[in-house]
Amino acid sequence: MVGMTRGKRSPVTCHLKCADACSHPVPNVSSNETFRDIAAAALSRRAALGVAGAGALTLVAGPSLLAGTAAAAPAPAVPEIPIPAGGLAIPEGGDPILGKATDRNLPFTAIGPVAADQDTFTVPKGYKSQPIIRWGDPILPGAPAFDGTKQTAAAQACQFGYNNDYLDIIPITSTSALLVCNHEYTNENIMFPVAATPAEADEQKRIGMNAHGFSVVELTRTGPGKPWTYKPTGKLNRRFITSTPFAVTGPAAGSDMLKTAADPTGKKVLGTLGNCAGGTTPWGTVLSGEENFNGYFRAAGTTDSEKRYGLTDRATSRNWESLEPRFDARSADYANEPNRYGWIVEIDPFDPTSTPRKHTAMGRLKHEGANVQVAPDGRVVAYMGDDERFDYLYKFVSKNKMRPLTSLANRKHNMTLLTEGDLYVARFIGDSPAAQIDGTGTLPADGVFDGLGVWLPLVLAGTSQIPGMTVPEVLVHTRLAADKAGATKMDRCEDVQSSPKTGKVYVACTNNTDRGKVDKEGPTEVNPRNANRDGHIVELTEGLTGDADPLATTFRWNLLLVCGDPAEPHTYFGGYPKDKVSPISCPDNVAFDSDGNLWISTDGAPSTLNQNDGLFKVPLVGKERGRVQQFLAVPTEAETCGPVIHDRDGSVFVAVQHPGEDGSFAEQHSFWPDFVPAGTVAPKGQFAGPRPSVVQVYRG
Secondary structure (H helix, E strand, O other): OOOOOOOOOOHHHHHHHHOOHHHOOOOOOOOOOOHHHHHOOOOOHHHHOOHHHHHHHHHHHOHHHOOOOOOOOOOOOOOOOOOOOOOOOOOOOOEOOOEOOOHHHOOOOOOOOOEOOOOOOEOOOOEEEEEEEEOOOEOOOOOOOOOOOOOOHHHHOOEOOOOEEEEEEEEEEOOEEEEEEEEOOOOHHHHOOOOOOHHHHHHHHHHHHHHOEEEEEEEEOOOOOOOOEEOOOOOOOEEEOOOOEEEEEOOOOOOHHHOOOOOOOOOEEEOOOOEEEEEEOOOOOEEEEEOOHHHHOEOOOOOHHHHHOOOOOOOOOOOHHHOOHHHEOOOHHHOOHHHHOOOEEEEOOOOOOOOOEEEHHHOOOOEOOOEEEEOOOOEEEEEEEEOOEEEOEEEEEEEEEOOOOOOHHHHHHHOOHHHOEEEEEEEEEEOOOHHHOOEEOOOOOOOOOEEEEEEEEEEEOOEEOOOOOOHHHHHHOHHHHHHHHOOOOEEOEEEEEEOOOOOOEEEEEOOEOOOOOOOOOOOEOOEOEOOEOOOEEEEEEEOOOOOOOOOOOEEEEEEEEEOEOOOOOOOEEOOOOHHHOOOEOOEEEEEEOOOOOEEEEEOOHHHHOOEOOEEEEEOOOHHHOOOOEEEEEOOOOOEEEEEEEEHHHOEEEEEEEOOOOOOOOOOOOOOOOOOOOOOOOOOOOOOOOOOOEEEEEEEO
16 A cells, blocks of 8 residues: 555554455446436435425435325333433433533644654643553453563463544443443554564464454543543453454344355354444443454455455455464364354343344345434434445344333343344435536535435345345345445445434545546545545435424435645535634544534544544534634544543543554654653553553543
8 A cells, every 4th residue: 555545544553453445456346327317316405395296306315215204102111220321312401420411521722734754642721631441451350460571471461452533421320330441452562572573473362362352341430520441340341352243133143154164154253353433322232343354264256245345355364264263264174153243232231141133134235334223113223334445335124113211121122122123224415406416526517515314125025126136135235235325435434323312313424535547437416526635424304394204215415524624625614704614634543522512533634634633522512503613623643432421420432443553562653642752661551552542531
């Protein structure tokens, strides 16, 4: 990737995180209808805003997809229960643990951009920051203190993992909580010195394996608003690593496509890989998306499915195939092993004896994550992005309904909701003439990028909606099914979440520098810029009447943000004056505060704005709509992940991933957060180099 990246986008990240995806052909070579094809048969803006809009859509999607949904029943009441359940509706009067909802709990003056070479964690005036836990900190009984010069696989299996991404802090009482996060990938170049022997090289591989997965860690503090500390021997502390057994659920479980020599049942998978964003369910479990799993496998790379998922016959960057045959899918014994990754996984952080699961009903793709919303009739809906250039946005609707959390039996039932249901993929339709979407990012004549859309069914009521594909085939080869359905090619859908205040859905499209290249799709109204380096945020309202019904099969959409330097003409900030916003590029993860403001973390700002990545607040309603304000910046060469906003408590949390990623063990680029000088002996538990960490920001 050297010479192929732009600005300060690291070739190291490209190599280790996504297996140099941008240096290979785009996996999606389908000839889905482009915006220009659709526009010829679709809508004028006037039709889109009236009853005629639905009729015009029928030309594209067919009447069966536009019938709408029946009148919704009132949402079931959720009583208070002793089981913490992150994501449950908070009473209007406030939360008994975190306090009342008020914007005054997180007042701040936006910080300015922090230059990309600054190795600092920057917060607004009046706030402090402090790591809660760092890579290598011991969390299980018998774990040794971290020693960067004497790492072992056995120690890492009992220590906090690397490159923490999705994060949640789930309060239990005002002074106790659970920290849950995943560990997406590893940066071996800055974790280890160059191996002196083959045996040492193999041990480094095993350490890397054990640095992937999940961590669950108990937290404690002295009182509300005070900083958290972690409990190294908490009873609920747990590590999930590459050898942890996962159960497979749903229609594809046990299919021939998931069977291997080591697992002839097709129902038990070892480990989880490439976990990116996620979500905490209303019943208190945690979801995570397996994203760039292809980079861990060597495969023949000859089948349509292998090509579509980016699997190739090249040695992998970590060469785990030299240690474990399951990572070499060229053999008949393990040809299906890659099919066992790319799923939404669910863990129960409150039961350290539970078996984590992979849900095939939600489809297999490069999942960024999944976030659950409860529909008015009690069914649950999960939104999911496929983080690849020109790939798609998905929605899952459960077959069964959520039960009130009044008993453990009801919670157990709720933990089955993601095993059966309907799966959809999105088609977006712009409402402006094609000539006005010219690839520059210039707004069309109506002053906004917007239009309608439809959810195209892949699986309905247990039946495949894709001719020639069975339900298990649709779920294992979901990208191929979505190609056939005619989904809209997007600019890397990353995190997707619905607002707890309005039900509107927000999609972070991080970038796509291939859009508009020769033989690549050009601009569409929902992806309006060629060579899109800065990304954008899509705001989606389910249903054509604006009622935000998550069960609807149609939706309205608009672009809330077209990111980049506000001084550039191709940017847009929800109509807010561009001279009064913070520069923002490459939106990745999103979150909400109790007032319904959107918070956006970024991954890639150094490549376009020459500034460190950060976390930004964006109001969504009223005169402040679109006002981007930077709250924090992470250290040099790091990515901001997993934002958690506890504004009632005056706290914000982020996961800081791959600081100093371009360095080496001998010449580190970052020394955050321990700041042990190069060439000195690190004190016990510290490191003369960078450590991915979970950081809390609080008023003080």
